[in-house]
Every structure is written in structure tokens, then in C-alpha cells.
Amino acid sequence: MDDHHHQSKVQRLYEACDAAFSSGNKAGLPTLTQIRWLQDLLDGMEAADVGIDAGGGSERSSSSEDDEQSPPGRRFLSARAFTRITYVHIYECDDFSIGVFCFPAGATLPLHDHPQMVVLSKLLYGSMRVKSYDWVNAPPCPGPRKSGLARVVAVDEVREAPCKASVLFPRSGGNIHSLTAVTPCALLDVLAPPYAEDLGRPSTYFSDIAIPSLPGFAVLEEAELPDGFRVAGAPYVGPELMVDMDIMYN
Secondary structure: OOOHHHOOHHHHHHHHHHHHHOHHHOOOOOOHHHHHHHHHHHHOOOHHHHOEEOOOOOOOOOOOOOHHHOOOOOOOEEHHHOOOOEEEEEEEOOOOEEEEEEEOOOOEEEEEOOOOOEEEEEEEEOEEEEEEEEEOOOOOOOOOOOEEEEEEEEEEEEEEOOOOOEEEOOOOOOOEEEEEEOOOEEEEEEEEOOOEHHHOEOOOEEEEEEOOOOOOEEEEEEOOOOOOOOOEEEOOOOOOEEEOOEEEOO
8 A cells, every 4th residue: 555556546535535624634624725636536536436337337447547456356336227316335434424426317316405514526427417506694503494595506507427526615616406317427425524413414405496586596495305205325345445544344
């Protein structure tokens, strides 16, 4: 592991997140330079780097140049196998999480927020439609029903891989968004810090009500999840992570 070139891309991403977000390593928020560094690392990542075969076939992808990282016998999750939105958990600690949301065509992750979080996302394959908002004032306090005035950031913006990694912040960048898969697609997400109900970072879903007299704005109101909506889980089968001298096995 001494040779940087032999590190897997997911290992490099983990170490960069650890440097940028771990409470033991810094004071305050990550710097813009660290965010750019993480975006650059994400820009260099493909589905095969996290153990997903975007083509849906059973052969290993030959597009990954790190041949020594991907022995021929390594298992891949097939993109075609996802019939509902599926989260592949790679790593989580109190300070950040890394994982992949895999979508079948047509599936929607309803409008939801990311309270007090920085989220970096890289579309690994496919295309998706994004609708997003930011709160006009301070984000509403958790209460019986969160609601507030929000500014439209994106309306049905289509993102198609390969594209640059995006970043959203607590107060900007489209902190409240919904994602709809145009084709089968997957989003590699870094959440810092992750959702934590007991620490005031619950995941809240919203409905949006346009304001005809105020174009570009909407009222967002806390909403129940659609009936039958759930995110499935799948095991991570990509290169193993070396975490704090411990090896995390697949």
C-alpha cells in the first residue's frame, strides 16, 4: 500500500474524505480546495471502481486501467439487475459516508433535504433528471411539519454520464432535490456528515407547491413518502477498503 499508484480509487476517495471531514483532522468546515480535490477524485471514478458493471454483462469491465486492482475473478454487481432504487453501502462513520444509489429506468427518489450537510455526487453511468431547491431563509426547524419558502435551483435538469461531480451545501447548490432516472443510472454519493435522526439531521421528504405570482419560488411542505416506496440494499463488492489500519472485508 506504500505505492500510491497501487491504491484503488475508492481507497483514495476514502482517505481524502477522512482528511477533509473527520472531526479529529480539522477545525470547522472543509476548505473549498478540499472540496475541489474530492470533486477531482470523483471525476476520475467509474462504476467498475466500486464493483458495478455498468454494461450489465458478466465480464469484468476492461475500461478500468488498474488491472492489478481488479483480478479477473472479482465479482461485479450488474446494473441491469436493479429493479428498484438500491443503495450500495461502502463506508460510514460519524463524519461522512460513501455509497452508491443505483436506479432502474423511471425510478424517482422523491424530493428530500440534506440538513447541515455537504453532499458530493458523481453520476457513474446513465442519465437522470434533477429538480432542486434551496431554502430562501434559514432551513425550517424540525417540527410537527417542516415547511418554508424555497428558491428553484434546477427544473428538470438532465445530467448524463460522463459528467462532472456536483456538490451541494447546507444553504446552496440545490440542498433539497428529487432525482428521476431517465435510463438505468447510478450516483456515487459522499455525505458529510451522514443523516442522523438523533443529531438533528433527519431525512425529510417534501411536496412542492409552485407560487404562480412568484416565478422561481415554491413552498416546500413536509410530505409522507409515497406508498410502497423503499430503497433496497445491496452488498459492496468493490476493492476492499483499508480503514484505520483495519481491513474492511466485503
